[in-house]
Amino acid sequence: MKKSFYICLVLMVLLFGACKKSFLEVAPQGNQVTLEKFYNKAGVQQLLIGAYHDLTGIDVKSTWWGTSGTNWVYGDITSGDTYLGGTGGNGNPHQSPDALNIANFKTLSTTNFLDDKWTADYDGVARANTVIIAAGKATDMTDAQKEEAVAEARFLRGHFHFDAKKMWNNVPYVDETVTNFSKLSNTEDIWPQIEADLRFGFDHMLETQPLAGQANKWAAACYIAKCYLFEQKFAAAKALLDTIIANGKNSQGVKYALMPCYHDNFDVGTENNSESVLQTNFSVDITSLPNNANLGETGVSPVGTAADVTYGYWKQPSFNLVNAFKTDVNGLPMLDASGSDTSNVSNMKNDMGVTSVTPFVPYQGTVDPRLDWSVGRRGVPYLDWGVDPGADWVASQPFGGPYVNIKNMFRQSEQDAGFGGIISAYYYVGNSAVNYNIIRYADVLLWAAEAEIEAGSPDQARTYVNMVRNRALTGCTVDVDNSSGSPSANYFMGLYNTPWASKDVARSAVRMERRLELSQEGHRFFDLVRWGIADTYLNAFLTTEKTRGVGSILSTATFKKGQHEYFPIPLQEIILDPSLKQNPGY
């Protein structure tokens, strides 16, 4: 043996010794953390925040519009209140034919927005389930703390399931035990499970929460009431709503009450107020950039309101909606003695086809002041952005009509203060921090009115409706523009001072009030469906539309009873889980 051999041998031994068994144990790099790290109080809190995030509708696969937590694509442009708007052209990456097909009741199971929406709802469910799993394994939490966390997560899980239920009706229920997603059933009614989740929330959530954006037990109570209304359980709804109206508080411990100004519900400065039951707390901040802003309605604002709003041209209020804000001699909505809506017999005067430089005198008839907090129209100040110049702020009148949306739009002063607009390099102009009301107290009062009509006292219903109307007529109208010599708006509004003639009239009045109070807040289509009037109402609307100049995009639309009440289960989901059954008609 030579020296050289021993040298080699020593080297080999030394070098081999350098390699330990742990060599192959490598943690995932970057901002990715394994689930085990969340089995503690702080971790559960962070997961809970992640679950709340999905109220925005903006998840990893989100397409913004298609998944918007405000549901404007599914609840508004399908309801007769709102046109899709825009230029009507197709092909804009952000203006997919999907939205147009949805507006035209030509939704196909392959419509991409639907799969995105499905995924967004169930992503919320998955996040809530992750909270429940982590809370169950947390080592530094008391049982009470765990129960609170689980209750909040189950409340959110209830919300997301509810959102899916009203979209598709036949949907699977997913709790924290589900691991196989290819054999789920959607044929069982999941109302009981949704209610159970919300009930657990009501039983175990705190009344007063540390953070303004958190839901509390009363939010859960309101959500249960909402379920009852969707299930037509009016007696149960009435009982629960009585309790809520008597004792309900927002998550900061403030008793539920309508805010003095109608617009306080859509203003950065007055968020999470006494009227807030459940809000999506949008923000414009660097941390979440841009995913905690109201991306789902980016571009919904009028194009001209701010120099930096570029996508803005969607969700334009319809003639039909604007007409509904006309008031009669008593300042009431234009319902005839039988409760039929007559507001649409003729159009409110408008600037359709009128350029912005051509002089125009706005409608001089009386209108509900909520109109100008909801709809941007020629000659009337648009929040603090200046007087709406009409056509210049509209992308294409032939496609979207002369009106633009206001709800959820930020003020110029709010943009200047950083609550909206451009952030950084992104073209996410129109980013908004204005919160969206998933449920607000006016909504709750109008449910109560419905419940009273069906299972209680119509007069009590009238009281609730008048509460809502009273706030609208006393609180804060838009400063009308008098620069042209004649005022741009003539507000006149009254209360229902006499009992309604019949149950039908009462229903009409309440439904009209919901429309006016909650227009473009993502509820209308689902209301029409649960009232069972979607087919008659929408087909009547579509017939009228064909005479109104923007009809070409709706010219071939028909609402088919028994089919269009619910959206088709996304084909992609059926492909991936063949046990899901398609909805009727698709």
Added chain:
Amino acid sequence: MEFLFPQREIACPFPAVCPEPGGVPHYKGWIMKLTCLLVAIGCTGLQLLMANTGKSQELNEVRVSLECRNEPLRGAFTKIEQQTDFRFAYSRKQVDNYSVTLSRGNYTVEKAMELLLANTHLVFRRLNNKIIVYMPDDPAAGGAEGAAEQSGGTIHGKITNDKDEPVVGASLMLKGAGPKGTGAGTDGGYSLTGIAPGKYQLQVSAIGYQNIVRDVTITEGQTLELNFQLKAGGNALNEVVVTGYSRQNKRDVTGAASTVSAAAIAESPVTTVESVLQGRVSGVTVDGQGGPGNSQTIRIRGVSTLGNNDPLYVIDGVQIRMGTGSTSQNISNLLNPGEIESITILKDPSLIALYGSEGSNGVVVITTKTGKIGAPRFEYNAYIGWQDPRKLPSTITPQQQANALFGSFRNANMAFPYQNFYDTSSGTPVLPDYIIEGSVTNLGVKTGDPRADASLYDNATYRILQANKAGTNWWKAMFKSAMTENHQLSLSGATDKSNYAITMGYLDDKGILLNSYFKRLSLRVNTQFKVKPWLRIGENVELSYTTQSTVNRNATNEIASLYMLSPLMPKYDIAGNLAGTNKALILGNTGNPYTSRVNANSNKNYNQSIVGTAYAEAEPIKGLVYTNQIGFQFFPNEYHSYTPVENQEPIPAPTNIVYEGGSYSTDWRWLNKLSYTLTLAEIHKISAFVGYEAREFNYRSYGGTTGNIGFPSANTQYLGNGNTGSGAPYVPTVSGGGDKVTNASYFGNVTYSLMDKYLLTGTFRRDGSSKFGPARQYGNFAAGSVGWRLSSEQFMQNIGWISDLKVRASYGAVGNDAYCSGCYLAILSGNNFGPYDLGGTNTSSLSGYYPYQLPNAALHWEAGHSTNIGFDAAVFNNSLTVNFNWFNKETHGLIYAPPSSGTAGSALPAYENIMNFTNKGIELELGYTNHIGKLRYDMAFNISTYKNRVNFINGLDSAFIQGGQFGSNGATYLSRSTVGKAVSSFYGYEYEGLFQNASDLANHADESSLGITAANGLGHVKYKDLNKDGVIDAHDETYLGDPNPKFSYGFNLNVYYKNFDIGILLQGVYGSKIFNYARTLSQFPNGAVTGQGGLSPAALDTWTPTNPNAKLPIFSQDLSANDLSPSSFFIESGSYMRVKNLQLGYTIPNLKGVRRLRVYVQAYNLITFTHYSGIDPEVNDGDPHNLGIDYGTAYPMTKKYLLGVNLGF
């Protein structure tokens, strides 16, 4: 690497299987060596062994096992020769008289000789590896050599090539009574002495030359002078094949491998390694072109996984896996093809098994040039030329465009929404004189309109463009002839103690696309030193630096955008700024790619790389080689881009933006290998090695943006200079990420050859990867092969026309861990989809986490199992070579994350071992060399075919995996992989024509699920009701074709006459299908991403009642009637044949002081024969889900015309 594992005979480490001539096994002589072997295995892991002969060894070190029972002394000498490398020299007259007896024992050679000669008058002495035995008192004995020379004959001479240059290192083998061989020295001279009288076959061989075999007869004391002139061209069977961690003579290889020589590489004017391979080797498909410096895709025997299918590259022993682990590197960034000595493609498991997991897609082994013994050589190779796009799409005029658009609304009974752009008062659209881009809308106005007043112009809010009514041909604006040049200098040489090769290269490849280019500066240094007789140390290092600006292949790249851009747009607006489109639908619904390309002048991608290896090889005991090798790769990357305000396509333009980012990856590998080789009784050649390898990959990336830079110019575009301008404040952003992967592997290999006829190989490898869960980290894989050289059998000796014939078979498995790190875990992310403003602040949000990756703890190694049966033959005196393979490659437990249902949320789906599939096929390579008088020629033909079939998906016959994602939100799928079909087979409806009239609509199955009804259906697409249920829906979709070619082929012919040479390479595929979805970009009014901008001339032939036989359906804006469902309407043949390369060269003879001077002209991609209507049939982008799909994003193929020179002295 030339010196790393020199060709050598193979020795046996396991004496038990190597009986000595007497038939009695002898163990003891090996015990010591075996002990070391075991110690080494135990302590390190291992390494290869391939022993080296001819090392100086002392007579008192080398041991032999001997027993002689009164037998001739010569017989004892033979026994010693059999067990050692020592050779005896003696005079038979002096030796033949003695018989000896020696008791059985283990002796040193010295001791044995002393004992053997004890009772004789003979003495011995050693000279190199000779033991000279002589009579001390013999008159001639004064010169020991003399004594030896006298015994037997001598052959000497010189070996040169056809240019009379010495062929250094050429080897001679004397076949007869035991092999006797030597090599040619620096002057080409050789000498073989002490040849016992008799008849022999003398074989002369050298790499790159054809073998010469000659019969010689030598008598006692004769001295023969034999000079040989070798012909270039070589004999494929004689080439060296670098196989797993070793190299073998190709004639001994029992697996499927193909080789491309330096000569072939030299004749391709290509800038990338991939293109060297195209058309030259069977079983390898090369596809696509991504612009200067971008990679083409290489697939060895088809797609083998749904993840990364790129082969493993092994450059001088350093394993480099491209495109994985987040590295943006591609092989052309690292390597100048001019440095390559040879490329070997390892195709079957017996060869790739040793590379383990990384070799599962096949291995491309690249050996770079090293110095050869002799005077220093200097070489300069260069070419210069230009290139043009092979084909560009044609466009239509703005008026045709406007008419088509106008008609599309009329056809849909819809109001024309662009009345403020085109004046339609006359009933037809009139082109505007000016285009006004504002924040509200885009207007078309006439000359004199106050809105076109130049004083209103504001680049950020109000742009005015003079409409180009004649039409801008954006394709011509974007693509131009471009120069390309390449220079390479090299210096190499070697002595018996060291060798060196230094190569410098400079490439400047200007792309045909505006401002696209690839520049590469590279330096390679290969050196090796023989420090001690038993120790070699060396290194190979490549430094390269590339700068690049090109286009990616994403769906909205600049090329796809070009299809959509309006011809009415001018290049510049009235203020002379580059025109932006405002991303308006009417102008193309896209940014202006021309504008972004001009600005791309400031977008640069810098890649540096250091790839190399350093190694030490020690042979402490004869035959036992210990190798310690460190391989390292260091890839820093830097990216810089600047977006000026005028490129902010939509109005308003916020601010200028600068982005700078970079990444680096390090990858070190450490190999310990112990190998042992031996030859027993001349007929058993055995070699074995064991090895251990560890690897660690680290990656980190970082980047930032800022904007609103004041006085923007090249010297102010820095991240530190943000918000120095007067524009809107810009909030800077930062980004970053990383990855880390470790691997540890143990492996071993044994090869055994009996009488050069029967060949056997076995390999085992145990691979560990950090990517799997603790219980699943290791996978065990094994391979084996057998070969039988029929031509060496006695019964074949009479078949004169067969020079060599070998049949072989192999089977084996390799693992694959190519998926993301740690993805078996449940991973949560806290990025910006997690935080929420739970506090209600409006300007901040709280940290929130969400499920990012769904887990699968049971995930295990994907395995590729394959069988290969083939033969290699050389016939007609080696002039025709044939190489044939049949293979069956099966992928088991393919790792893939199948799309999970949305019901599971939006987290990334869990990875699963989900699928099995096979690639079965055959490959044939033919080579022929001959001459007609002074005209020499050689030709090579290859053809390969494979059939890809999915056998299993999650145990469900009905399951499938979707591919070919298309559309802005990617929800249209053009292909599927399912059981019984090829991976990514096209899927959709069968096109049946267009609806011509109402009765046609009434009689056809209901297409309302596609939005086509009686009310709107005229002129729209009719699909086949496959299930005959009267309704067209998802159940009528079917498999529409296989994107894989039926076969692919290449043909190469080289002709040499006097000083001229001419070469041609044809290459093609047959029977492939292409899903030409690029047509949706410019032939339809309502494609998923179409605007109302650009159109192709094809869009003028659309259905109207008066044009019922149109190629395209009615041009209609009725969005609900969708003609774009994936269907056979879009499927075309992808067959093509190209004249890939045509070269004419002239070598200027007899220049003083010049070894070689050759000039050539060359055309590349000269002619393409195809019926494909898109811009090129090579559409693949490397993603197995996108096989055969033309997304309209491919960089057009170029033609090149070059003038080149090769100079050497």
